[in-house]
Amino acid sequence: MKTKISSDLLKLIKNNNSFLIVGHINPEGDSIGSSLALALGLKKTGKKEVVVVSSDPVPENLKFLPSSGKVKQKIPLRKFDVAILVDCNHIDRTGYTSLNSSHTAVIDHHVLPDNSGRSDFYKSLSAAIIDPDAAAAGLLVYKVLKALHIPVDKKMASNLYTALLVDTGGFRYSNASPESLRVASHLVEAGAEPWKISKELYENSPFSAMKLQGLSLATLERKDGMAWITVTDRMFKKTGTNSEDCEEFVDLPRRIKGIKVAIFFRQDGNRSYKVSFRSKGKANVQKIAMSFGGGGHVAAAGCKVKGSLKEVQTKVFRVVKKEINSYR
Numbered sequence: 001m002k003t004k005i006s007s008d009l010l011k012l013i014k015n016n017n018s019f020l021i022v023g024h025i026n027p028e029g030d031s032i033g034s035s036l037a038l039a040l041g042l043k044k045t046g047k048k049e050v051v052v053v054s055s056d057p058v059p060e061n062l063k064f065l066p067s068s069g070k071v072k073q074k075i076p077l078r079k080f081d082v083a084i085l086v087d088c089n090h091i092d093r094t095g096y097t098s099l100n101s102s103h104t105a106v107i108d109h110h111v112l113p114d115n116s117g118r119s120d121f122y123k124s125l126s127a128a129i130i131d132p133d134a135a136a137a138g139l140l141v142y143k144v145l146k147a148l149h150i151p152v153d154k155k156m157a158s159n160l161y162t163a164l165l166v167d168t169g170g171f172r173y174s175n176a177s178p179e180s181l182r183v184a185s186h187l188v189e190a191g192a193e194p195w196k197i198s199k200e201l202y203e204n205s206p207f208s209a210m211k212l213q214g215l216s217l218a219t220l221e222r223k224d225g226m227a228w229i230t231v232t233d234r235m236f237k238k239t240g241t242n243s244e245d246c247e248e249f250v251d252l253p254r255r256i257k258g259i260k261v262a263i264f265f266r267q268d269g270n271r272s273y274k275v276s277f278r279s280k281g282k283a284n285v286q287k288i289a290m291s292f293g294g295g296g297h298v299a300a301a302g303c304k305v306k307g308s309l310k311e312v313q314t315k316v317f318r319v320v321k322k323e324i325n326s327y328r
């Protein structure tokens, strides 16, 4: 498959001088890595001002990324020529209410919401590359850099390799396409060090986070092709951890043989839960998440559901079961 790199976006980048690069709330490796790589690339071409912002701070485990210390949380007051949303396609996902730029563009691989045609935000975009078939936003940023003839240096390569690694689950998910592996190989040639990056990402867990994992695993249950675990506020308190320490927990029930959909419930305030889904087969978890007002990808998605844990689980299991059964 070949992503069409919009010439509008390339022109927008060529013809302007100040850029605000914006990732999504609750950022992970793809959001931060892609944003930083794009910023480093644009700076290399001599752009006057390139600022990366993230409404939530860079997670502890991504602070090894080159230039991650430059990510700001507050948008500078002055007006930018172009704001580029990376790894998300709507301002609501950025955690900011306005971006103060003359133009807005998007580089993303998430499916557009159904109402996108009627949304003022989408109508206001000057350019967009949105390819849900791309394994990571980092893959699209790589292509944009190539199209602009910007050589990928070691810093950019490390950021982009991390983006690809995270969004393909270490090249294990169904989106680990030939293209993603080819690009990864180019990135390694450009200086990204796979073993170092893997060590930072996967062998660097705080002790307290591992304790949290133990408490959460004790909640493991399965039924009707689903397996799930839960993290409550009490567990966070007991271990001195927070939501950052359970980013990957949904992958734990996913490891179980015969499971079709893995689910992770994370308490997010009083009577509110963040629910993450991973599909191991045909079940479309994006559809499930969207039915609760969330979103994501076919095989990885999430949403927020209000209610007690029991109420939330009852609601969620009903929808997941229906989706699983539709493929039997």
Ligand SMILES: [Mn+2]
Pocket (backbone or CB within 6 Å): 030, 031, 087, 109, 135, 136, 137, 167
């Ligand atoms: Mn992504």
